[in-house]
Amino acid sequence: MATSNLRGIETFVRVVEGGSIAAAARQLGITAAAASQNLARLEKDLGTRLLTRTTRSQVLTAAGEAYFAQVSPLLDGLAQARTELSALQGAVQGRLKIACSVAFGRHVVAPLVPAFMARYPEVRVEMVMADRNVDHLKEDVDCSIRFRHVLEPGLVARRIANAPMVFCAAPAYLRAHGRPKRPEDLAHHPCLSFRMPFDGRLMQWPFLRGGERFAPAIQTAAVCNDIDTLAALAVAGAGVTRLGSFVANPLIAAGQLEPLFMAGSGRARTLADPEPLEFFACFRDRQHLPAPVRVFVDFVAEALQDHPLLRVPVWPLARA
Incomplete structure (x- = not known):
């Protein structure tokens, strides 16, 4: 030919x-x-x-x-x-175009990319950061990393991580307004909510109690479509917010935010557990998976198995 x-x-x-x-x-x-x-x-x-x-x-x-x-x-x-x-020939080469939700990409995936590039120097990496439904075909994306809410029919999805969710507020806010003790108490606090860019809905704040999922009524005081901005609002004392552990953990460690609904152990919670956020690597065809995609998905899945930003540390028991 x-x-x-x-x-x-x-x-x-x-x-x-x-x-x-x-x-x-x-x-x-x-x-x-x-x-x-x-x-x-x-x-x-x-x-x-x-x-x-x-x-x-x-x-x-x-x-x-x-x-x-x-x-x-x-x-x-x-x-x-x-x-x-x-x-x-022992060489993985070619272009790898990755799409990822913004906050997870910025805080978790992007820091892993240099080590991946060092292991596979002949792979050219391109990253697209977006909290919307990326069209693999029209936008020429090889692999997308999505949370469950944006999974689509027609894509092969492999779960790669569970991200704990942390409810938190600034110490100054809690001193001034008190600490919610139960999820139902959120109805009496200004809440900072995430609007999902792909469909415009506010993301729910679900909990698991006795094996049952429920989302308490909340008092939404501010809305944003960017997680890092919500974190900044919370640090400034605007109210209570719900963050992935990959955003919340460093801010809590720095004393800028305090976790809510936690017992002193950091693992045993009072009354209810915040529902975690599941992340998946998505691609079009399991049977003809290009080598760069295959090795990248394996690399990320392994790196996230015990990632420090994807677990809840043992925080000291905060004062009421």
Whole structure:
């Protein structure tokens, strides 16, 4: 198969999968003009029109549908062959584009990336930080790290971590307003809530009590779509908030926040346990997993098994 034909076939498949020439060009790392030229050369070689182009989209012709069904598996097979050859040669190489929720990416995943790059120096890493539903296909993402609320059908999800959730407030706030003793007491305190960017809903504050999940009524005083901003508001004394341990632990250790609903042991809690947040590594195809994705998911899952930011330390018993 001529190189120009292979380039044209790859462009054609990426246009169909991504929905546009621009999306295909981004995925292939070429200009939109070059992608359009590749497609035109392929159609000229085949002697038929594969796509009907409009100003906003490309629609498959009957010939295009038949051709796509034949060549798409061939490209997947070539990609798998390259992956297996790299593995046999002992080198993992290629690009790895990772999408991750912002706070978890900033505090937990990003600090792991330098060690991953040192282990796999021929892997080029790109990170996308977003608290929204990232489209793996259109945005050319190889792997996304998501909490359970943003899992999607069609993606393979592997759980990699449980992040404890910590309810907390500034010491000055607690001295002035008192300490809530039970989850139900949150109805009488100003609460700082997270608005989920992907659907606009406020994230609930769930607890587990006797094996049953419940979310107490709260008095929402401030809302933000960024966890670190909510933490800053709490440190400034604006009220009570709910943070992942990966954000809360350093602030509690520094004395800027105090944990709530904790007994002196740090593990035994009074009356109810905050429900943890589960994180998953997501990818499109378990059967044809590129080597960079496979080694990255394994690397992160191992690193997070006993990560200090994903457990609740033994805090001293705070004063009421």
